[in-house]
Amino acid sequence: MTTSSEITTRTAIVTGAARGIGAGVAKRLAEDGLAVAVLDLDEAACKAVVDEIDAAGGRALAVGVDVADEEGVQTAVERVAAELGDPTVLVNNAGILRDNLLFKMSVSDWDAVMAVHLRGSFLLTRAVQGYMTKAGFGRIINLSSTSALGNRGQANYAAAKAGIQGFTKTLAFELGKFGVTANAIAPGFIETEMTKATADRLGVPFDEFKAFVVKDIPVARGGLPADIAHAASFFASEGAGFVSGQVLYVAGGPKA
Numbered sequence: 001m002t003t004s005s006e007i008t009t010r011t012a013i014v015t016g017a018a019r020g021i022g023a024g025v026a027k028r029l030a031e032d033g034l035a036v037a038v039l040d041l042d043e044a045a046c047k048a049v050v051d052e053i054d055a056a057g058g059r060a061l062a063v064g065v066d067v068a069d070e071e072g073v074q075t076a077v078e079r080v081a082a083e084l085g086d087p088t089v090l091v092n093n094a095g096i097l098r099d100n101l102l103f104k105m106s107v108s109d110w111d112a113v114m115a116v117h118l119r120g121s122f123l124l125t126r127a128v129q130g131y132m133t134k135a136g137f138g139r140i141i142n143l144s145s146t147s148a149l150g151n152r153g154q155a156n157y158a159a160a161k162a163g164i165q166g167f168t169k170t171l172a173f174e175l176g177k178f179g180v181t182a183n184a185i186a187p188g189f190i191e192t193e194m195t196k197a198t199a200d201r202l203g204v205p206f207d208e209f210k211a212f213v214v215k216d217i218p219v220a221r222g223g224l225p226a227d228i229a230h231a232a233s234f235f236a237s238e239g240a241g242f243v244s245g246q247v248l249y250v251a252g253g254p255k256a
């Protein structure tokens with residue numbers, strides 16, 4: 001017999017979830033009652049997030065995988081289904097920066113960014129969609145960025161993040177009739193290792209870098225992973241089934 005808790009327990013996959021926004025999203029979805037697969041390059045690095053979820057009474061699984069590796073992704077998704085349950089919520093969050101002005105940008109800087117953001121989101125989504133269509137329910141949440149609108153030194157990243165928006169809207173068209181929604185979150189400045197690395201690269205202390213960015217943010221503060229997790233929680237929720245193909249800018253104001 002199926003109990004009501006079995007009916008409502010969903011399994012989510014969050015990529016790049018060992019730290020930063022991904023870790024925040026994984027913990028929030030676990031609080032919302034979902035079992036959560038914490039995917040990142042290094043399985044051991046996922047342990048702290050998994051332990052935190054477990055300690056709070058949730059269920060989580062650490063999985064090491066490179067999202068750009070076709071076979072690895074397939075194996076990882078099958079492992080999640082076997083050990084945690086069929087995944088019907090997917091958050092494509094793994095990301096990297098390889099910033100440089102166009103004339104100094106190498107082909108490997110371009111390819112690396114496309115591989116993680118675009119190829120990675122494609123591979124995960126393709127591997128997971130069968131579980132979603134079978135269940136007649138799915139929630140795909142892709143991490144875009146305000147940089148999708150263009151940002152100096154980020155030709156590769158801006159192109160990938162704009163590409164993610166087109167990818168998301170297409171998923172919404174193709175998968176809607178199976179109960180699957182696809183939406184993108186486009187964060188502005190969020191305090192994570194990624195923005196700390198940008199400050200390092202520019203040779204500016206993080207606090208100074210943050211103050212410089214925050215002076216143009218209407219809500220007058222930097223974003224935190226929890227801000228993005230809150231938006232992801234909404235898109236992942238059962239009640240958000242009529243919201244699809246949207247890009248939500250979570251940037252502390254109306255402009256990127």
Ligand code: NAP
Nearest residue numbers: 016020021041066067093094095145187189190192193194
């Ligand atoms: P982060 O702190 O750098 O975390 C990214 C995570 O992704 C890291 O744990 C990283 O692992 C993992 N990762 C990188 N390449 C991977 C791969 N090939 N396979 C699996 N995992 C991989 O970044 P974040 O700031 O939390 O950003 C999360 C997402 O939000 C990204 O898509 C980013 O572009 C987007 N975003 C961030 C901001 C912001 O201000 N922070 C703004 C807009 C959009 P390693 O540590 O092992 O590399």
